[in-house]
Amino acid sequence: MQCQLWMGSLEPNMTESFIMAAFLRMGQRPLAVKVMRNKFTGEPAGYAFVHFQTDEESVDAMHKLNGKPIPGTFPVVRFRLNTASREARANLQQEREFSVWVGDLSPDVDDYSLYRVFASKYSSIKTAKVILDSSGYTKGYGFVRFGNEEEQRNALYAMNGYTGLGNKPLKICTAVPKPKSALITQSATSTTTSASYSSGTEYSQYYDPSAYWQNYSAWSGYYGQGEPAPQPAPTADAAQAHAAAAAAAAAAAAKAQTDDLALVDHKTCIDIEQMNQEFLDPELSLWDSLESSKWFPPDLIEAH
DNA sequence: CGACGGGACGC
């Protein structure tokens, strides 16, 4: 992660020393702050990179300060922090995301408390984020990201209904990656991508018998959010041909699929919740032990 | 507790 955070929502008058002072007043110790500027005009670009001694420090600062008011701002401007890394951003385009949606968060739950609860059980945890509205009030849900699918899948069951964070039992669902329309042209084109779809879905389908993953495939085809395989950068000619084909396909698919997408989203959450109840009620510890031992009945795997 | 409606690729 290169020991640095991306910081957004900066106003033009926020200098590096101002930002550094704000972190210090919040009990964090960055090594340096660099405010980025428009390369041509020299105007502040509205974001900065904040460097720390270690990855641990930067992640800690992110979870403790994100969403909190920046000292010395009036009207209040809140910290908007994110992990920053060239490689991570590049990988983000290629790698699958292993995250869960967490709902029923009470107002006192912030990024850090959410992070701590999951970090105590899941060593691969990357980030936790509570979604706030423009006034800084929680929307009652958030996202927790993991480094691998094992822990993401385990948390889906083990943390559903968890009490001990805020004053309500947590609700956990599979997180649907946020659509990024810019990725459309990368997805709907190559056979390589199609092949990776099937390999990605077959693993998940036996695990989750709900309609989610079939529908997710449709999402993936539309948004390009599936499991894009590493593929060589297309040549300029190929890119043009692909862009034309993808644009036509996307335009045709967009209108037809828009309505379905919203429905899928909400149904998914309900299905998973009901499944959790069925699985967890009879014998909770059994499922935990099965999860942790990565044991699955071969018959069950083949059947679905 | 079923399921919106704002806003639309990339040249």
Added chain:
DNA sequence: CGACGGGACGC
């Protein structure tokens, strides 16, 4: 009862 980041890379 809710589905995230709109803006991202110099010294």
